[in-house]
Amino acid sequence: MEARPTVLHADLDAFYASVEQLLDPRLRGRPVAVGGGVVLAASYEAKRVGVSSAMAGWRAKELCPDLVFVKGHFSEYQRLSKQVMSILGDYTPAVEQVSIDEAFLDIAGSRRLFGEPDEIATAIRERVQGEAGLPISIGAASTKHLAKIASQVAKPDGLVVVPPDREREFLDPLPVRLVWGVGPATQARLEARGVTTIGELAKESPERLAALLGGGAATKLRGLANNDDWRRVRSRGRARSVGAQSALGRTTPTPELLAEVLGHLADRVATRLRAKGRAGRTVTVRVRFTGMRSITRSITVRDPVSATLTLREISEALATQALADHPRERTITLLAISVSNVTELPESQLELPAPGGDPNRAGSPTAVARLEVDRSMDAVRTRFGRAAVGYAAVALSERGAVPDEFRELAERDV
DNA sequence: TCTGGGGTCCTAGGACCC
């Protein structure tokens, strides 16, 4: 273990909201929420009175009557994120971007050039503020986990360096919720046993934790609480699954509705897969009922799927089955498709026509024809934009959903 | 009026194979 903090975690503060305040000076110092029906991001002025992301718009307004809603400048988020990541890359090649607004840096090899961790972190913060106009918090420590906790403690607009000889002292009094992997459910279970701080978690017996959380989770959590974190900073690989979902409000699931919504989702997912020359063998459909209860149905097929129509047919069959299994549920609130078991799209799907009309068989005339239609459509869209062409049933009724640009911000490379 | 949309990983049981 390195005897100095060599991992930085850099985290832009209230990113989307900060960008809006940067773009429109009138918003500075005021509580701002990006979004409308639902809060996608909140400024610190809004967070202070309890507004948080994913909160229903009406609820946020209730908590904060002065709240200003803005629609969001999604291309600016993308641009500024790239600019910030590029600044980070000036200090080390080992940058692991976690999301649009967050990254780990391994600065073990940067000391000669740029100085001690606190000097590097300070320089980064000044440059991000000066060049991009955005506040960024940084945590510096010997491991990723600890660096991440340090940046959370540093927020907003701060820097926290944890010296290696004071890690326990730093960690022990903090709430368990700061441990990576402890969400509301785990927190509640731990607190029911009187475990509220990381120090208490670290002292828990392995047996008691395993009984409470299951063996795997217990081992992982004890490790993190004891600061045994071996994870390296490494650039992020490709996504292992691709999905899309649509919240529907309260809706009656007619066959027509399934066809329309799943058609749209299949189109999004399959288009992304084809764009990267990939396909997936496992298709999972999720149906959510009122009260956030949700179920999934999945199937793993022999030949990887990337044709829109094939994905749509499989999804409709799975959704229909899921609904048939729950005949008493009359209302659904969300439909989702996910494709996993992702591999390269085999060339054989185009080159080796097989006999028979089974669209699920790679190389069958039907399968080849479907992919050809898809490729033509992909090409038209590349030239004229997404709305230029689509399946008839997919002519998406705008359900007041989140704009596509926002979806794209969260997409990972397939 | 219960909150969007993109993901990852883990668990547990069953099927199937050797």
Added chain:
DNA sequence: TCTGGGGTCCTAGGACCC
């Protein structure tokens, strides 16, 4: 004839993260 033990894959659900 019943028994073992290990490994892999698949499905469903759950928790978590940004």
